[in-house]
Amino acid sequence: MIDVEALTIEGEEWPTTSFEDRMATTDFVVHERAHISVDGDACRGCTTKACIVACPANLFVPTADGGILFNYEQCFECGTCYLACDTEGAITWTYPDGGFGVVFRRS
Amino acid sequence: MPDVDVIVVGAGPAGACAALTLARSGRDVVLLERGPFPGSKNMYGGVVYPRVLDGLIPQWWDEAPIQRWVTRRSTMMMTATQALAVDYRTEAWGQAPYNGATAYRPDWDAWLAGKAEAEGARLLCSTTVTGLLRDGTRVVGVRTDRPEGELSARVVIACDGVNSFLAKEAGLYHDTDPGHFTVGVKETVALPKSVIDERFGVRGRHGVDIEMVGCTSGVPGGGFLYTNLDTLSVGVVLKVPALAAQARRPEEIIARLKAHPAVAPLVEGGELKEYSAHLIPEGGWEMMPDLGCPGMLVAGDAAAFCLAAGIWLEGVNFAMGSGMVAGQVIDRAFRRGTAAGAELPALYRRALSGTFVLQDHRKLRRAPRLIMSDRVQERYPALAAGVVERIFRIDNPAPKPGLRRILRGEQHRTGVRLRDLARDALDGWRSYG
Numbered sequence: 001m002i003d004v005e006a007l008t009i010e011g012e013e014w015p016t017t018s019f020e021d022r023m024a025t026t027d028f029v030v031h032e033r034a035h036i037s038v039d040g041d042a043c044r045g046c047t048t049k050a051c052i053v054a055c056p057a058n059l060f061v062p063t064a065d066g067g068i069l070f071n072y073e074q075c076f077e078c079g080t081c082y083l084a085c086d087t088e089g090a091i092t093w094t095y096p097d098g099g100f101g102v103v104f105r106r107s
Numbered sequence: 108m109p110d111v112d113v114i115v116v117g118a119g120p121a122g123a124c125a126a127l128t129l130a131r132s133g134r135d136v137v138l139l140e141r142g143p144f145p146g147s148k149n150m151y152g153g154v155v156y157p158r159v160l161d162g163l164i165p166q167w168w169d170e171a172p173i174q175r176w177v178t179r180r181s182t183m184m185m186t187a188t189q190a191l192a193v194d195y196r197t198e199a200w201g202q203a204p205y206n207g208a209t210a211y212r213p214d215w216d217a218w219l220a221g222k223a224e225a226e227g228a229r230l231l232c233s234t235t236v237t238g239l240l241r242d243g244t245r246v247v248g249v250r251t252d253r254p255e256g257e258l259s260a261r262v263v264i265a266c267d268g269v270n271s272f273l274a275k276e277a278g279l280y281h282d283t284d285p286g287h288f289t290v291g292v293k294e295t296v297a298l299p300k301s302v303i304d305e306r307f308g309v310r311g312r313h314g315v316d317i318e319m320v321g322c323t324s325g326v327p328g329g330g331f332l333y334t335n336l337d338t339l340s341v342g343v344v345l346k347v348p349a350l351a352a353q354a355r356r357p358e359e360i361i362a363r364l365k366a367h368p369a370v371a372p373l374v375e376g377g378e379l380k381e382y383s384a385h386l387i388p389e390g391g392w393e394m395m396p397d398l399g400c401p402g403m404l405v406a407g408d409a410a411a412f413c414l415a416a417g418i419w420l421e422g423v424n425f426a427m428g429s430g431m432v433a434g435q436v437i438d439r440a441f442r443r444g445t446a447a448g449a450e451l452p453a454l455y456r457r458a459l460s461g462t463f464v465l466q467d468h469r470k471l472r473r474a475p476r477l478i479m480s481d482r483v484q485e486r487y488p489a490l491a492a493g494v495v496e497r498i499f500r501i502d503n504p505a506p507k508p509g510l511r512r513i514l515r516g517e518q519h520r521t522g523v524r525l526r527d528l529a530r531d532a533l534d535g536w537r538s539y540g
Contacts, residue, residue: 017379019358021379022382023382025379025380025381025382026381026382029143048351050351050352051351053351053353053354053355054347054350054351054357056292056358056384057384058356058358076150076383076384076385077148078290078385078386079269079270079288079386080290080350080384080386083285083288083347083348083386084285084347084348084350084351094237095141095235095272096141096235097235097252098141098232098233098234098235098251098252098253099142099143099232099233101142102147102148102383103142103147104147104148104149104150104212104213104381104383105211105213105381106146106211106213106214106217107172107211107213107214107335107336
């Protein structure tokens, strides 16, 4: 069995870009309506909180009382969170209104 | 009387090709797009195989908004410190009719939707479809978020992408296992064109496609590195449940890939231009939904037409192909006066069965599981790299070991069982043979 954890790269460099700067490279047209809502109460009983690690935009933040704080504004609208989530009803997912949300750039 | 002949939901490659096909046949088509322009919501690794367009847009290569023509294709098996590549280059793919091209999806999709508009399809952007209109079991239109936004049609084509809420609302998905999905996470990194040309050994509009396995920090998936004109697309594709079950975030997994000794010299000094992510329906044949219901057909990612078979990684061509076929089938049904019938999905399925869309998926139905197995993900790359390292390592004064000894030693070191190897080889042969 290969131990993946043991295979760390010598002198490995972690991203020098802060996550905030990383997200600032992507354009979002933010609507006042949150297209995704997270039921913090449902999250309190969740032990895995898979959304925290899986969301590519890092929008799920654990709170001190064991819940989840969610911000929809810089969402890629990918769907990873609802697939990763195993707590029924915790995440309500829709698309943003027409014209809003992420806008990937032309060349 | 319905408002229009056909509503196409989603102006991606599937929707644009469906709309183009129908509009050219004189049908009244509305193409709905929730983004401010076609392609604005769409992201992929970066390579499109457009030959399916030959019949639809002759000489497409003269006008398609591509970045570079792929003339060098590399498949790399990696461990943390090793890389073994099969590196192929050909001049043939740098000339008409070409093979693969790197392109930005907001460019590509907007161009293709523009072709549909030029044929008379009506493109309506910034319009999110919020649900289906039904008459009994029959789909008769869509609800949008526009004021008084109901629109009726004789047929609806759902090209609404990997999350397809329309296919789900119509009850077409029977297998919603998250294990069928990967998330693609990508960095677009700027470097001067001359630097890219030099690092990748290409000139002019020629470019490189590098696919990698064994580089995703233990999460089943793969890595990719593509050359655009003056940017690189570098990223990873990660199996969603496996990503969720470990502690490393996607951008850290990309950072580790970029720090790999085989990748770092290629991406060094690049400036991050855009960070993006998108789901991929990699489950193929196993996850494929019903392809329609009375009044509605499904095409592209919405129907899980996406081939993730390791050496072949394709999606946009399946989207374009299925969109075209959906358009053709509906047009034929209109001419016969049978479009309102319940047999439309069966006609669509039969037509797709005669094309690469269903034939490739069927043939490679075992591939996704094999590719995502820990053998293909970790053990075989380690075995292959280890064998090559031992072959080329000169241990003088020790004499050269025989190949058999090397193989046995590496097989033991990497924990590959002959039984698994034989079974995977057979599985592989049945898929790829």
